[in-house]
Amino acid sequence: MNSKTMFFAAGLLGSAAAVHAAGFQRADERALASLTQGFGSTQAQVLQRMGGTRDEAVAALRPAVCPGHCTAAQREMDAQRSRLQGNGWHLDVFGDGTLAEFADDRQHERAHAQGVDAAQAMSQQALETAGRAYIARSLASVITLGPGEALVAEATYSRVDGGSDAAGHVDAPKTTANRIVFTRELDGVPVVGNGSKVILTFLNDGSLESFRYDWPRYVATGRTQAPLAASTLLQRVQRVVGARVGAVSAQSIDLASAASGSPLDLGAGIALQRFECGYYDAGLLSRDASAPVQAGCAYHALHTIGGELPTTAGYSGAVPAAQKPMPDARWPEVALLGNANPANTNGDPGSATRD
């Protein structure tokens, strides 16, 4: 059993029917290694995320999304986004041009009719081959790699359609689209979080339905950090998720349960589903633009309350891997570990004025 399957066996906690992504072996091995090796190196670079302009990105992507006789109009939607739009498709480029999304509605409209049983959908290998070919052919000018960097397949996902009629007949679920996520490794260390991702969605006939990427350049700042041991990083996860739940546990963490195919019990009813260390980049839309990219470990955890009507709460985030992380106003775990509350700019809106 690979580690992703292993951690997502957290479905045992209550969402048993869940079918999640298929992780590539390399990504799963990295996640498993993070449990015992943490960041995996005695030294981590402190990086700066670099971009360009939206106009440069639109110009670079235009041949890919609007080839030949295609006509398109460029529109400035707002201060953060530029849109190139044609008949049945659009390209949005955000911020400094490092985040872009293309969606082809014409292909999306064809997807349902192409639905197939899961066994007949694109295989992991076929998706990686198609994805790498598309990137090389159409995105090479924006998905660039620096020295020591590599583009690595991380996981695949599927969009599934189903239905039921008034007589109680339930149609078999059909896979209508296939999605692959690539990430970046820097000298063998992955980037975790929404940054450094290329996501491509294909129909079953291999046509591209959409792509989205968050792909900056990283520049070394010259500063370094010494990552903490894996056991200490897991305790940090235990502490921050406990703080979020409101019940911090001091229970020791038994890694043996992970090897047996169960989620890690962090105490206080919290189960760790997945844990992966690397350089943490939350992505253009979710990060403090002035903050550096630092070592960190991404986590997914569940907390379940039983009873007649049970509920499960999902927690995601990342803990900093350095002993003393650098300030980052939009990284709430940095504040939590520093015994400060994350910035609370929005509060309870109040009750309805009449019940």
Next chain:
Amino acid sequence: MHETFATANAVRETARSVVDASRQSLRMTEEGMNVRKDVAAVAIALALPLSVMTLEPAQAQVYQHGVQVGTRCQQDYQNGWQVDVGNNDVWNRCWNFQNTIAGTETRAFYYNLHGAEAALEQADGCGWACGYADSVDFFYMNTHGGSNTSASYWAMWDQGANAATSRMRLGASGRENMVLATFACSTHGTDAYTWNRWYRVFAGGMVETVGGRSTLYAGNDQSATELANRMDNGEAIGQSWLESTWYADNSNSPAVINTGRNSTDCWNRQGVNFNTLFSTPVLRDGAIGYMCWSSWN
């Protein structure tokens, strides 16, 4: 410059009034089906960028569809009967949603879920002040949730109180809700029991619902901003939900469920967006022949 903005605002207010008046006067009932044909024409006309109407610079495009949106959320619970997801995630997410949607649509209300079970389970009788789902076209909610074989349910603030689909009928009173969007875990499971859980709600005429097939993770409240932006740009409501929720966290499992007279009609109706919402025929009770769903797994 101020005069231009004032003109644009006046146009928007006029547009809202036209849509509201049209919606109230043009509902026709035909064998359990409401058709809002003329409203659609108004809505489509209003979908034109107001910048064109007011000759503002092209970069300031603002869309207006006349959709009334209500938001109700809960982060903390009476006597801690449900857990806080921390990091102020719920209040941030809901503020992001209602603040973004207010830029182009009508923000009807934003309340917490104190004493809110009735707002989901009972017919609307007093409008926005009570915060009922049926007092708006689009109702957004963020709380904990779950499901069994007969119902999906959402936790209210009040200890032990849940709103359950087995007691809900949306779209049949007040403004007649058309879309229910809930950021909550496992309320939109797609399996042999989906019809059981959701038929009663749809029987009131609601067009579509979006939520979590399984777990939706707290940790990236930016997805609510993206949801509102996508819908305002004319993307299908279901697709807007699937993409904004999944891109925020690849481990999320978002789902959309809607109804149709039959399978073909159902899949066609899943493409409903803010431009076509008011022209989508309302199906009630026996007019519903099929329920269809789509999700990221």
